Amino acid sequence: MTGRLIGAIEAGGTKFVLAVARENGEVIAETRIATRTPDECFPEMAAFFHNAAQAHGAISAFGVASFGPIDIDPDSGDYGRFTTTPKPGWAGARFHDALGEFGAPIVVDTDVNGAALGEWAQGAGQGTRTLAYTTVGTGIGTGVLQDGHSLAGFSHFEAGHIAVARVPALDPFPGRCPFHGDCLEGLASGPAIEERWGASLSKLASPAEQVELIAGYLAQLAANLVLLHMPDRLVFGGGVMKTPGLIEALRLATERRLGGYVQAPQLDPGLERYIVAPGLGDEAGITGAVLLGKRALG
Amino acid sequence: MTGRLIGAIEAGGTKFVLAVARENGEVIAETRIATRTPDECFPEMAAFFHNAAQAHGAISAFGVASFGPIDIDPDSGDYGRFTTTPKPGWAGARFHDALGEFGAPIVVDTDVNGAALGEWAQGAGQGTRTLAYTTVGTGIGTGVLQDGHSLAGFSHFEAGHIAVARVPALDPFPGRCPFHGDCLEGLASGPAIEERWGASLSKLASPAEQVELIAGYLAQLAANLVLLHMPDRLVFGGGVMKTPGLIEALRLATERRLGGYVQAPQLDPGLERYIVAPGLGDEAGITGAVLLGKRALG
Numbered sequence: 001m002t003g004r005l006i007g008a009i010e011a012g013g014t015k016f017v018l019a020v021a022r023e024n025g026e027v028i029a030e031t032r033i034a035t036r037t038p039d040e041c042f043p044e045m046a047a048f049f050h051n052a053a054q055a056h057g058a059i060s061a062f063g064v065a066s067f068g069p070i071d072i073d074p075d076s077g078d079y080g081r082f083t084t085t086p087k088p089g090w091a092g093a094r095f096h097d098a099l100g101e102f103g104a105p106i107v108v109d110t111d112v113n114g115a116a117l118g119e120w121a122q123g124a125g126q127g128t129r130t131l132a133y134t135t136v137g138t139g140i141g142t143g144v145l146q147d148g149h150s151l152a153g154f155s156h157f158e159a160g161h162i163a164v165a166r167v168p169a170l171d172p173f174p175g176r177c178p179f180h181g182d183c184l185e186g187l188a189s190g191p192a193i194e195e196r197w198g199a200s201l202s203k204l205a206s207p208a209e210q211v212e213l214i215a216g217y218l219a220q221l222a223a224n225l226v227l228l229h230m231p232d233r234l235v236f237g238g239g240v241m242k243t244p245g246l247i248e249a250l251r252l253a254t255e256r257r258l259g260g261y262v263q264a265p266q267l268d269p270g271l272e273r274y275i276v277a278p279g280l281g282d283e284a285g286i287t288g289a290v291l292l293g294k295r296a297l298g
Numbered sequence: 299m300t301g302r303l304i305g306a307i308e309a310g311g312t313k314f315v316l317a318v319a320r321e322n323g324e325v326i327a328e329t330r331i332a333t334r335t336p337d338e339c340f341p342e343m344a345a346f347f348h349n350a351a352q353a354h355g356a357i358s359a360f361g362v363a364s365f366g367p368i369d370i371d372p373d374s375g376d377y378g379r380f381t382t383t384p385k386p387g388w389a390g391a392r393f394h395d396a397l398g399e400f401g402a403p404i405v406v407d408t409d410v411n412g413a414a415l416g417e418w419a420q421g422a423g424q425g426t427r428t429l430a431y432t433t434v435g436t437g438i439g440t441g442v443l444q445d446g447h448s449l450a451g452f453s454h455f456e457a458g459h460i461a462v463a464r465v466p467a468l469d470p471f472p473g474r475c476p477f478h479g480d481c482l483e484g485l486a487s488g489p490a491i492e493e494r495w496g497a498s499l500s501k502l503a504s505p506a507e508q509v510e511l512i513a514g515y516l517a518q519l520a521a522n523l524v525l526l527h528m529p530d531r532l533v534f535g536g537g538v539m540k541t542p543g544l545i546e547a548l549r550l551a552t553e554r555r556l557g558g559y560v561q562a563p564q565l566d567p568g569l570e571r572y573i574v575a576p577g578l579g580d581e582a583g584i585t586g587a588v589l590l591g592k593r594a595l596g
Contacts (some may be wrong), residue, residue, distance in 0.1 A: 049317050084561045129450035143528075149450070153428035153528025154562050162525050163518050163560055165463045181558040223360050228440075228526050230451025261459055261477040263382050264452050 004060035006293035007104070009095070010285035011035070011066035012111060012280070013087070013138050018045060020059065021290045023297065028056055030286075037044035037089035038259050042098035049102065062106040063293025064095050065114020067139075072109050072156050080108040083155075086178075100274045105296035111135070112143035113150035114288030115278070119235050120145050121174040121291055123279030132225045134159065135238035136218060139183045144229050151229075160185035164220045169256075171213055173241050188217040190240050201243040211245050211251075218251030222275060226258060232266050237278040302358035303348050304591035305402070308583035310362035310409060311385070311436050316343060317358065317579070318350040319421075319588045321595065326354055328584075335387030340396035346571070347400065349590040360404040361591025362393050363583050370454050372408050378406040381453075384476075384580065389513055403594035409433070410441035410465070411448035412586030417533050418443050421577030430523045431582070435536035438483045440483060440525050448469035449527075458483035462518045469511055486515040488538050498513020499541040508549050512538070517551030520573060524556060530564050549573045 003023040010017040013035060020029040033044050053059050081094040099106055109114040109117070116133030125133065125145075134142040135215040143149045150186055151157075160182045173196040177186030186192055191275030193201055193214065201207055201214060220282045222234055236247060251271040258267070267274050278284050301321040308315040311333060318327040329352045331342050350513040351357050367383055371375040379392040397404055407415070414431035419534075423431065423443075432440040438458030442449045459481045469495040475484030484490055490501055491512065499512060501504055520532055534545060547567040556565070565572050576582050 035482070038384045049411055144526075146451075151444075151446075151527075153565050154530055155528045155560070157528060158560065162522050163463050163555060165461050178321075179557040180555075224460050224526065227456045228522065229449075230453045230455060232452055244540065256463060257478075259477040277505050 004297055005053075005061040006064040006290055007052075007102070008286055008289035008293050009045065009062065009064045009066070010058070010111065010114065012285070013067050014246060015243065016041060016045060017286045018048045019054060019286050019290065020049070023291075024292060025287070025290055027290070028052075028196075037284060038093035038098070039089065041095070043063075046098050046101070049099075054103075058119070059102055059104050061101050061104050061293045061296035062095075062102070063289040063296065064106065064108040064116075065111050066108065067096070068156060069108050069158075070108065070149040072113070072152060073151075074107075080106060082177065090200065094193065107292040108152055109288075109292055110141070110143060110156045111285055112294060113145070113156065114143075115147045115237065115284035116143035116150065116235070117148060117291050118280050118284040118287030120148055120276055122287055124235050124276045124283055125233055130229060131233055131235065132219060132229060132230040132231040133235045133237065134221065134225075134279075136188065136240040137190050137238035140189050140221070142221070142225065144225070144231065159221060160189070161226070162221060164217050166217070169259050178212065184217055184221055185208065188214050188240070193240065201240060207243070208245075211249050214240070215246060215249035215253045218250050219257050221252040222250065223257040226254075226262055226267075226277070230262075233273075234275045235278055237284060238273060241277065247275065247277060252259055275282045284287040302595055303589055304354055304595070305350075305357040305360040305361045305397070305582070306587035307343065307360065309362065310583070311365050312341065314339060314343060315584045316346045317584050317588065318354060319591075321469050321592060322587055323483055323585070325588070326350075327489035328456055332459070334395070336391035337387065337472070340391070344396050344399070347397070349569065350574075351400070353520075356362065357402055359402050359591045359594035360397050360400070361587040361589065361594065362404065362406040363405065363409050363415075363587040363590060364393070366408050366454060367456075368406065368454070369449065370409065370411070370448075370450060378404060380382070405590040405594045407448055407549055407586075408439070408441060408454045410439040410445070412441075412590060414441035414443045414448065414533070414579050414586065414587030415446060415533065415538050416582040417550055418446055418447065420585055421582055422533050422574045423531055424464055424577075427527040428527060429533065430527060430529040431533045431535065432523075433536035434486065435488050438519070438536075440519070440523060442523070442529060449508075457519060457523070460519060460522060462515050464515070472509075476560065481502075482515055485530065486512050486538070496517075499538060499544065501525055505541070506543070509541060509543050511550045513543050513547035514542060516548050517555050520548065520552040521555040524552075524560055524565075528560075532573045533576055534573060535582060538593050545547040545573065545575060580581055
């Protein structure tokens with residue numbers, strides 16, 4: 001008896017990470033497939049799990065951490081179904097369609113909630129009760145956990161689209177969000193940075209000013225998270241956050257913006273222990289997906 | 299046997315509402331006292347409940363909905379204690395000091411969380427799972443409930459202090475928040491409006507433009523609440539919200555700001571059923587305090 005197996009899926013905008021893990025988290029099979037339409041991705045995904053099941057045994061539960069918008073309400077008849085995503089082919093697709101044949105329970109949450117769970121259980125969020133995990137990459141999103149469970153209202157959060165204060169004289173870029181123009185994602189996501197300056201932040205020759213500008217936008221999300229969720233810690237991950245100096249600039253800008261109003265042991269002077277990089281690096285999402293699947297084992 | 303009695307306190311910045319109610323919510327005694335220092339307020343508050351107990355019977359539980367910042371974590375040793383408030387005399391004061399002699403359990407939450415609870419149970423928030431109640435008055439604050447229980451992280455929320463996008467050419471007022479200057483509360487609270495225009499919004503001769511400006515600021519909170527909490531409904535109360543036309547302008551500005559990004563049955567076109575006035579008017583807070591006390595009865 002080697003224990004039950006968990007199928008885990010981290011579904012991102014450019015790639016899917018698929019893994020099979022034991023209950024203790026040990027990954028025994030893993031692959032990556034490119035994100036195309038569900039007609040292309042779903043059979044490939046199912047085939048991977050079929051092969052893994054043949055090699056290692058039946059899969060007892062699936063955990064999915066996916067891009068959205070997606071229905072993550074277990075009480076909904078559309079649980080696991082993509083809603084209004086503009087991503088071609090994905091609106092209406094449902095993970096249960098591809099995974100139902102395995103006859104195993106399926107737990108679905110968002111990619112950021114999954115990454116938050118990974119960080120909470122095994123990464124930089126350990127020991128917290130309320131944890132916010134933000135990714136700054138192709139998009140910007142935040143998952144908030146309380147005691148390891150993701151918070152949501154009628155849907156998952158959409159933190160990337162908050163309005164931010166900006167000074168057009170300093171940043172004439174109009175923003176690139178198709179819905180809001182200059183919302184946070186429209187100004188500070190990876191594509192916004194590339195469109196504005198023709199390169200990623202880390203490839204700019206002398207990026208100090210640009211890093212400062214982006215940090216100032218991200219700090220408004222960080223401050224809003226503090227004021228509207230009071231998390232014990234903020235983890236900031238994703239490709240853009242790998243820019244040297246960005247997290248340091250974000251700490252400074254967030255502290256400046258909070259202006260000493262919120263006093264708590266969690267908010268250490270300098271915020272070095274409050275705003276932190278992921279402990280699991282790029283493994284946070286798939287780790288969280290395994291943990292979501294484990295939950296379904298009961 | 300007429301059932302147990304609940305002592306209820308709505309502690310506001312200018313007045314305390316004190317009430318004694320039966321388990322069914324019927325208020326059998328009520329008074330208001332001016333907010334001064336705890337040395338003055340607390341004995342007066344205790345005397346009211348002593349007199350009520352003599353007339354009607356022992357008080358079995360207390361519910362407190364109070365201004366803050368205040369510790370609302372039942373697991374904390376400082377539960378019910380004011381923390382860093384600049385209000386003279388209140389930092390360190392604790393409701394349990396004044397009410398402990400009654401030997402009854404005490405439930406403490408913030409004023410906005412209490413009002414949210416009142417609206418959720420008996421007012422405009424009925425039927426929601428996630429409800430946000432915002433007051434716009436001397437200060438600005440928001441309480442968010444899920445299934446009738448207030449959300450909090452390491453502390454209660456401080457929604458009034460979020461940063462807002464502004465156009466200094468249209469609104470040269472620098473804001474009056476001692477911590478942030480032009481945060482939402484610094485720009486759109488009652489005192490900010492009076493300081494900027496010399497009168498309350500409803501007393502301005504031709505207020506259309508001013509109402510529009512304030513609505514634009516409040517819409518940023520409304521949109522942030524949607525994006526970071528996805529509530530089923532937003533109740534907006536408090537003195538400033540009584541300005542004719544303001545809630546209509548707020549709906550328009552919020553819809554414009556969301557830009558059609560969030561699609562859900564809750565967000566009806568025009569937001570008339572999404573952004574609503576309190577159903578209990580100024581009674582939301584004390585109603586919530588009674589309900590908090592009722593919870594302590596078990």
